[in-house]
Each structure stands twice: as C-alpha cells, then as structure tokens.
Amino acid sequence: MIEVRDLTKKFGTTLAVDHLSFSVQPGRVTGFLGPNGAGKSTTMRIILGLDHPTSGSATINGKPYADLPSPLRTVGALLEAKSVHTGRSARNHLLFLAQTQGLPSSRVDAMLDLVGLRPVANKRAGTFSLGMSQRLGVAAAMLGDPQILLLDEPVNGLDPEGVLWIRNLMKHLASEGKTVLVSSHLMNEMAVTADHIVVIGRGRLLADAPTEEVIARESGQSVRVRTPDPVRLTELITANGGHAVAAAPTENGNGDQAPMLTVTGLPAARVGELAASALVVLHELTPQLASLEEAFLELTSDSLEFGHMESEPDGAQPASERRRPESAQTTDGSIR
C-alpha cells in the first residue's frame, strides 16, 4: 500500500504539490490523472525517494522508500524520464540493477523474455526505439518481482500492440493482488484500465474515487436540446423537476441558429415527451454520453497549469479553485 499524507513540494517559489493526501490500495489498478504539470511525476518521484518533500510524507507499506531493505523487491518503478545509459546494453542495464539486490542473472533473462527484448539484449540501449525503451523500463520495474508498481505514463510512445500489452499486464498484476499506480494524462486510457482514479490539478487533490463514480458524478446525465422556443421549454423542464441552462449558441452543421439548452435532471425521453405535450418544436435532442475525458476536463478546468496561473499570486486562488477539492470529497468520505 502507498500512502501520501499532506505532501507538499516547492521548487523555488513554484508549488508543484500542494498538501496532497491519498492512498493506493492493493488488488486494483489506480489511475493517477492530471493535466501536464499537475504534479503527477513529482509526487511519484517523492514516493520513490528521488525528490525530497518540502513537507508531509509518502510511505510504502508504512515506511519511507529509503528505509526499504531491498527496494526493487518491494517496489518496481517506470519513470517517464529516461534512466538508462545509452551506451550500455539492455542486458547489462538489468544486470547491474539485479546485482544491487542480490538477484540472479537468470532473472535478467526472464525479464528480457517477458518484455520481448531478448533478441536485442546485447545492443546498446541508445539504439532502441521509444517503444523498446519503455519495454526495457518495464523489465527493470518487474526485476525484483515487486508487490507494488509505479508506472509514470507507461503507454507513451507505444504502438497499439504495446499499449494493449501494458494494459493487460497492469490488470494481470492487480488481479494477483499487487498494488499498481499508473499515471497518465490520457483519460480514455484510464477509463479502460483503472479501477480507481486519483485526479490532481496544480498539485491538489481533485478526486479520489472508483472510476465509474467519477464519470457519473462529474459529467452527470445531461441532454442537449435545440429549440426556437427556449423560454417555454425551460418553464416546462423546471416545472417537472429538471434544470435547464442556455448553452453557448453554436451553429449545427445545417446552419441552424436556434438557441440551445443543456438540461440536467431529466432523461432525454422525458424532455421529448414534455416538448411534444406542449407542442414545442425541437430541432435537436441529444443525450450527452458521460466519458472520463469530459469528467476530467470538468474537474481540471480550473486548474490548468498554463491558463491563468501567472496572473495570480500564490494564496490568491479564485473561488472556483477553492471550491473544487470539497466537491471531490463528497463521494468518498475517506478523504481528509
């Protein structure tokens, strides 16, 4: 189990991780989501003892990473940044890592077979493609048969076969009872891989809940309606317990200029029936499908690193920013 408690990391005046707390449980794949620059890699590097936290702690099975007696047998990590000497062969890279843990060289060959790099094991790692490098990183992570795996953007640069392979590997490891934390900025990837997701933005926790719950909660069930008579329709929807707001007046493909509403609290069928009963003309009636992508954008819309951050001094966060973490806590009472 990985536990992050009140973790804060400052680089100079930049706050990379901001009082972050969450835990990663065994037996499931936990997705670690956030836009670029949200603090995912920094958090993972602190968990792994590579970066020193400014305050707070990160522990593995109750201990700091540095106190693990034979760390690669407990934790396997694939970092986003390269960590292989370009002039050293894949086999020698794995061999020196195995030797630090007292692992036999037969384990190196087994890992080379696992990731399919045996035929190029004696080639210099600098000649590897991005996909081959990722496979070598996975082999290094799996070397000590660890119970806990941290993978930072593992599918980056992989071909579809490689993506599928990583996905199945992670699911397989979780099914064996291992703890798997995988970071990504690709929401759809996490939707099919992760059982549980932790979302952060600008170093703060935005959500920590089962994947379906985040999708359901954050994207809600909404219906897009286009009608020439929005006032009448809004009245009908409000009278029947729904909620309608004017959406941005975008043209549809046919050049339709009719106003558009976003309806929540009523299913599309019910909106259609209400409109028909009152003889309100509808040009469009579209149930909005929930996706993790939308849920994510909704969650992180206030916390993108390159939006409006420069203009705001530290500590003067906009109200929307302050509101976010609270909304994240509602479903999962375990947070803070």
Add this chain to the structure above:
Amino acid sequence: MSTTAASSQLGSSQVRPAERVGFGHLMLAEWTKIRSVRSTLWSLAIFVVATLLLTWLFTWLTVHALQTGRAPRRTADLVTDPVTFILQTGLGFGQLAICVLGALTMTTEYSTGVIRASLLAVPKRLPVLAAKCVVFASLIFVIAEIVSFVSFFIGKAVVHPVVDVSLSQPDVTRAVIGAGLYLTVLSLFALAIGSLIRHSAGAIATVIGLVLVVGGLLNLLDNYDWGRHVHDWFPPVAGGYITRIVPATDQVLSPWQGFAVFCGWTALLLIGGAYLLKRRDA
C-alpha cells in the same frame, strides 16, 4: 509477450529468498556499470598506449639530444633526477585520460539519467558513491601500477647509455609505486569533481584546468615564501611530489606529506560530493 507467458515468468521462484543488499552486491553492480560502457575501455587504452609511447619517445629524444650535444638544459634534468624525468613525461600526458575517465564515471550517471535507476535500487544513496569509488579506484590502481612499472623499465632501458637507474637505488621504488598511487588518487579527485559539477564537459574542463593550467600558474608565486606554500598545497602539485627523487626547487612538502595533502583535498571533495548527492533531488 502475452499475459499468459507473463504470468509464468512473473513467478517469484527466481526472486526469493530476499536477502539484505550488501556492499559486496553494490561493488559487483558498480563493476558491471564500469565495464559495460565503451568510454572505460577507450580511456584506459589511451592511457596505457599514450603513457608508454610518450615515455619512450621523450626519454629517447632527450638521450639522443644529450648524446649529440643538442640540448644541454633538458639533459640536466635527465641526469640529475632520471627517475622523475621518466615518470613525469609519459604519465604527465597519460594522466589526462584518467582525469577524463574519472569525471565521466560520475557525470554520465547524470547525463544519461541512470542515476535515477541507481538511486531507486539504493535509496540510501551514499553506498552508491562509496561502491563506485572503491571499484573505480581499485581498477585504476591495478592498471596505473602496471603502467608505472612498465614506464619505469622502458625509461631505464632508454636512459641506460647515459645514466644508470634501478629500483634498488634509494627512494626509487617509492617513486614508481607512488606514481601509481598518485594516478589512483587523481582518478578519485576527478570523480569527486564530477559528483560536484554533474556535467561532463564542465567537470572534465575543471579537472584538466586544475591539473595542467592552475598548477603551472602557481609556479609564478614561488618568488614569495607564502607563494611556495600555496603552490605546494595545491592538490595535483602536492600529489606529484611522491614521484620525485630529488626535491623540486623551493619544494616545501616532503613526498609523503604532499601525497597526504592530495589525499586530504580529494577526501574533502568527495565529502562535498556525498553531501550534495544526499541532499539534491535526483
């Protein structure tokens, strides 16, 4: 590649029993690192070939000059202190390869990012540096001693028509063994600077600048009493005294004192490197 294949290979039979990571394991790992990159082989090959070739070339040229009456001034050195002459010509060039290799051994960990893999395996960090120092210094010690002795015997044979030298003469064995010791400490000196600067080009330029340029400039201070002390306490200068039989003009430190000063500086730099390794984010 398939998950089914994976499940059988992930089987933990090869991994247990878990044992505590010992220093011996770390030294083995550092040896694997050092032997598995080309820069080690190339640097050492250049060191051996350049040192032996230049030792032969410069002693031969000087002996020839003496015999034909061309270079009265340089011949003085060869006649008055032939052992120093032999040890400081070829090794004076060859040592640059040791400087480069020492710096690279540390800086390539950073430039290639392999430091992250190293520290994930050994999160206490300092054992990585310690194991690297022990393994690297041992390798350099063995090779440098062999090269020192071979250089000496090449030089001895070449200068034979002019002057007789042998290991049985006073202090000669100390100087020849000392040349290997000097190179060993120099390799750690370069490694320490690599651990402080972390960038290959910067570290190499700094080490070579200190060894070749600054030591020479400090000669200019020898007209002053304090200047001689500054000159002698400068690490590469102090370290070089162990290869001398006849003390240099204005030499303040004895050979072993000089060597101790060099070791002291190197230890200080290594402590600085260790402190930064522990403190910095990797």
